[in-house]
Amino acid sequence: MKPGIHPDYHKVVFQDSSTGFKFLSGSTKTSNQTVKWEDGNEYPLITVEVSSDSHPFYTGRQKFADKGGRVDRFKKKYNLK
Numbered sequence: 001m002k003p004g005i006h007p008d009y010h011k012v013v014f015q016d017s018s019t020g021f022k023f024l025s026g027s028t029k030t031s032n033q034t035v036k037w038e039d040g041n042e043y044p045l046i047t048v049e050v051s052s053d054s055h056p057f058y059t060g061r062q063k064f065a066d067k068g069g070r071v072d073r074f075k076k077k078y079n080l081k
Contacts, residue, residue: 012044013037014051021053 007028013035015022024037031044074080 010044012046014046014048016051016053017047017049018054019051021051023051 008030009026009028011024012027012029012031013022013024014027015035022035024043027046029044029046031046033045033047034042035045036042
């Protein structure tokens with residue numbers, strides 16, 4: 001790799017704004033806010049709106065709209081069995 005052309009990759013803490021869930025990950029994103037993590041070190045804090053803790057797909061609160069297929073809708077429309 002060429003030196004000086006890649007962004008600075010470092011550890012940051014992401015916090016879900018709706019649930020308060022925090023996790024440590026690597027990122028090139030920076031922030032002026034810092035937070036003390038479980039290991040005793042301070043890391044930049046990035047606030048996100050949705051994480052795996054609040055996303056409906058991962059929490060099981062997702063609603064499925066089951067409309068059926070075209071054939072089922074046709075049979076229902078014309079009262080066919």
